Amino acid sequence: MIRPQFNDAECLTTPSSRAAPPRPSPISAAELTRHGKACIENRANPKRSAEINPPGAAQRLVDLEAGSGRELGCLRLRYEAELADARRALDDIAIERAALQVELGKIGEEHRQLHSRNSKKEADLNLAQARMRDLDAQLNAKEADLATALNENRTLENGLRELKDQVVTLELSLEDAKKHLHSEMLRRVDLENHLKTLQEKMTFQKCLHEDELKEMKRVHESRIAEMESGRRREFESKLSDALQGLRKQHEEQIQGYKEELERTFSAKVENAQLSAARNSDFANAAREELMETKLRVGNLTSEINHYQSQNAALENRVKELQEMLDKDRDLHRKRMAEKEKEMAQAQKKVQEQLEEYEHLLDVKLALDLEINAYRKMLEGEEQRLNISPSASSHSIATQATSEGRRFLHGRKRKMKARKREHSAGFKTVQHASSSGKVSIEEIDADGNFVRLKNNSDEDQPLHGWVLRRHLESVSDVTYKFPSQFTLQAGQVVTIWGAAAGVSPGPSDLIWKSQKSWGSGYNIGVTLITDEGEELAERKLMHVPREEESGEQEDEYEELMGSEMELPSQVRFLKLKYKQLKNSDC
Known part of the structure; x- marks a missing residue:
């Protein structure tokens, strides 16, 4: 039998002291297996081993067992080292897989964001293309006019x-x-x-x-x-x-x-x-x-x-x-934006009124339920105490209710009459537009003053600037600012007419050549720079008042009146219930 030779230094090495332990060959593993089986049989049957092996073979057997033990220890260490390497490789693979999954999630989120952004950009592109087609049509018309002018010029x-x-x-x-x-x-x-x-x-x-x-x-x-x-x-x-x-x-x-x-x-x-x-x-x-x-x-x-x-x-x-x-294009674009903004504000206001109306309806229903509950409690107490409903209390409640309703309906009729009378006339509407730092904030309906404001963080000199007033049947008049006047950042200046009868403050100006800014159905004031550019405009118009808004306001007043009526009934029922409790006690 060929005995495998092992080095003790190799058996004592650890995985940390060597890079990669060599794997045992299949021949040495088979020999070790046979040797191990022989050792087990010899330990189990020592007589037979003594008969088979001569007396000198015992020492060799001991040496062989010691060598096989060392070899098994080395193999165990090698297998443990390889198992640790495999575990580390699996951990690295798991970490890398988790990182890839995180990166995949980020890429998916970016893909969704890019897809939504692409949809928005495509919608904007469609709008821009439609706008471009409109502008191309206008440009073609202007080019035709330009061609006519060029022919005349030629x-x-x-x-x-x-x-x-x-x-x-x-x-x-x-x-x-x-x-x-x-x-x-x-x-x-x-x-x-x-x-x-x-x-x-x-x-x-x-x-x-x-x-x-x-x-x-x-x-x-x-x-x-x-x-x-x-x-x-x-x-x-x-x-x-x-x-x-x-x-x-x-x-x-x-x-x-x-x-x-x-x-x-x-x-x-x-x-x-x-x-x-x-x-x-x-x-x-x-x-x-x-x-x-x-x-x-x-x-x-x-x-x-x-x-x-x-x-x-x-x-x-x-x-x-x-x-x-x-x-005209810029003004049309600005007016369209302002109209859209006004429509959005009107829709928001209507939505707020609807929400308030629903809230008031909910409050009214809750108060009705509370009144019914107190009335039932009051009737139950009266039945328990064998007390008939007093005519005085009933008359008081009825009188309070009727008086409240008469007051409410009288007030409502007055409000309706007043609103019908006012809706038969006109309402005042102011329309403003601005394309620079300074805007026209207010036009007095009586023509006493016009108010301007600097909406920027920088001072604006108004040398050479003018305010032009438009009226329906009167020629335009202009007001020229003083040469040294400068509108500070965030400052508001008021230009009064000569007949306004006010003492000017530090931020006020007086139009000495004109008594007032005029009054009428349609008044327009335009702010023009020293270069002739129209920077801001505000119009004050009187338009017919719609009937539907009056009816909505009447409904709102009626609802508010009913809300005012219900707490008084609740307080009366609570007071009556407390009186019955005290009398019971």
């Missing part, structure tokens, strides 16, 4: 283009006229320069002839000085004759030169005058044509400016129409 632009072409043609003709005038002015300057040149030449010739005469005279005088005195007498006569002849000849030549120069100068002057006259006539004609051209250019420029102003006015009109459309 026609005006074509006319403007033709006028610009005419202006260009006239400017070209004006430039040609200016060039022609400039050339004529140059010709005139040339002629004037030529005339000056001729005058200078004539002056030069005259000076030259005078110099020649002086030189000839000096020469003759020198010749005369050189002549001898004897010949002086002889030649004096000849010299005088020669001098006279020369003088005459020179005078004739000078006269001829002068006449020729005069004729030439006069001819040139006449030519220059004629050309100047012609040039002046042409210049006058060109000047007149230039003036006419300037007038036409001015007229065309004014027409162009007029058409440009018309075009700008049309563009501004298109912008104003677009802004009015946007304002």
Whole structure:
């Protein structure tokens, strides 16, 4: 038999001191099983084991039993370690499963929330799509109007283009006229320069002839000085004759030169005058044509400016129409929201009145039951005491009841008459809207004042702001706030009429130019900013009062009267019951 060898150190190791114990092989387990069975048989039958085994085998058997015990201990420790590992793995799996279940619950809740949110978003999307279709229809209508305006604008632009072409043609003709005038002015300057040149030449010739005469005279005088005195007498006569002849000849030549120069100068002057006259006539004609051209250019420029102003006015009109459309949309949206809010408030008020009516009915029923109970108790006491119902008490109760009912019915008839009379008239209704920080809080029905309030946490300067009042048959009037006035955060300001007769406080203003804000069936006040934006509006209207509301109020008064009547009956019955108790005692 092969004996398995075991190490004591391995048997003493714990699961915490090793990572993973090795599993025993199937062969060693079978051998251990056989060895264990043999040990049990030897212990049960020691004689047989002594006969089978020799005397030296006992020690080996003891050693084998000790080794098998150690091996079994090691196996038990290994199995316990594996079992602990398996339990830890199961705990980890259970924890992970619980975490996954929690996460699954969270994901399911998120899925439900997302599903509900998706439903709300789809409903909002449907509403937005319907609103978008309405806005698209309105936009198409406005685009058609815009296309019509653009066609008109295009026609005006074509006319403007033709006028610009005419202006260009006239400017070209004006430039040609200016060039022609400039050339004529140059010709005139040339002629004037030529005339000056001729005058200078004539002056030069005259000076030259005078110099020649002086030189000839000096020469003759020198010749005369050189002549001898004897010949002086002889030649004096000849010299005088020669001098006279020369003088005459020179005078004739000078006269001829002068006449020729005069004729030439006069001819040139006449030519220059004629050309100047012609040039002046042409210049006058060109000047007149230039003036006419300037007038036409001015007229065309004014027409162009007029058409440009018309075009700008049309563009501004298109912008104003677009802004009015946007304002109408916003105002319609705000009014619809206010109407929905008013309807919700009215429904809430009706529901509260119904609940109060039901409560009063319950109270009335409870009081009726209590009265019946006290009446039965009172009748039982009277029967027990063999006392007939006293006529006085019965008459007192009847009288109290009848008086209470007469008072109640009389009061009810008066209330009905008053409400019928008032319902035949009108009731006052105030409708307000606001799109900014400041709102119109109240309009006095007698027209004494108008009250404003700053609903924000910031101060609002009212420089340039106005209040515009509308009446049915009276033209609109405006009240302008003082330039330095500022409405503090949360402050209320009251604008009184001049005829209100009140002393203004620190938060009051007086409209000195107007006695009152006016009174009538329909009064409207609009708050307008310095930029022309309508920030708030409040209307005071008188509308016919409905009959159904009066009947409901009558029923309410009747119910309240019955409630007032029932406690008096209860108190009377309680008092009567106490009196009977005291008499019994």
